[in-house]
Amino acid sequence: MTGIVQQLLSPCEGENNVILFEKIVEDLCTKGYSIQHQALPTGLSQQLSDCQHRLSDHNFTAAGIGRQQEYQKNSFVRTDEICWIDGTSEAGRRWLLWCEELKAYLNRRLFLGLFSFESHFAHYAPGSFYKRHTDAFKGESNRMLSLVTYLNADWQLEDGGELVLYRDEADREGINVLPRMGTVAIFLSEDFPHEVKPAKRDRYSVAGWFRINTTHGNKVDPPR
Ligand SMILES: O=C(O)CCC(=O)C(=O)O
Numbered sequence: 001m002t003g004i005v006q007q008l009l010s011p012c013e014g015e016n017n018v019i020l021f022e023k024i025v026e027d028l029c030t031k032g033y034s035i036q037h038q039a040l041p042t043g044l045s046q047q048l049s050d051c052q053h054r055l056s057d058h059n060f061t062a063a064g065i066g067r068q069q070e071y072q073k074n075s076f077v078r079t080d081e082i083c084w085i086d087g088t089s090e091a092g093r094r095w096l097l098w099c100e101e102l103k104a105y106l107n108r109r110l111f112l113g114l115f116s117f118e119s120h121f122a123h124y125a126p127g128s129f130y131k132r133h134t135d136a137f138k139g140e141s142n143r144m145l146s147l148v149t150y151l152n153a154d155w156q157l158e159d160g161g162e163l164v165l166y167r168d169e170a171d172r173e174g175i176n177v178l179p180r181m182g183t184v185a186i187f188l189s190e191d192f193p194h195e196v197k198p199a200k201r202d203r204y205s206v207a208g209w210f211r212i213n214t215t216h217g218n219k220v221d222p223p224r
């Protein structure tokens with residue numbers, strides 16, 4: 001663990017993280033994905049939720065698909081709104097540090113060579129969705145691991161809005177994940193098509209990606 005991260009964590013929080021991170025490692029090795037409930041350190045989900053609610057509407061923009069020049073809004077595919085997390089808020093900083101710690105742990109245990117992390121708040125208004133998609137295409141992207149955490153208290157089955165994670169292209173059934181406060185879903189970005197079903201309530205989350213560095217020759221890896 002890096003010094004700065006260690007300083008900001010209580011000993012107990014550090015230990016809990018290691019137990020959780022090890023479960024994630026085991027799941028990633030055996031299944032390629034991991035779903036963990038009440039995974040975030042005490043208070044962090046609530047802190048993120050408060051932070052997201054304090055952000056006003058103008059901080060959020062309609063989400064798009066694709067990267068850089070190919071980036072485009074496409075309301076057939078997704079209708080959520082997003083706001084990137086840059087670490088200017090206390091909640092954002094704590095979240096980024098936790099993800100940094102997870103990244104270091106995964107690199108140490110699995111030699112993944114994860115290099116950077118990017119994440120955003122997302123808001124799905126009632127009826128919003130994100131159709132079946134893959135976060136990275138084989139050989140084309142440097143997104144290696146996708147991570148989502150949810151910020152919705154008292155979410156019930158009838159509220160809809162599940163994340164459905166498909167084991168491969170042929171899988172039509174999938175694994176359903178309710179977007180409940182503190183649940184974390186993490187999966188190999190290239191291997192798991194997934195979708196967000198329309199919800200009946202406002203659905204709040206943070207989605208993020210661990211990336212490897214694809215800088216080579218004189219082509220520098222862009223930040224996003
Ligand atoms: O919110 C979720 O459950 C998943 C979001 C997602 O797939 C994405 O932002 O790429």
Ligand SMILES: [Fe+2]
Binds near residue numbers: 133134135146194
């Ligand atoms: Fe996705």
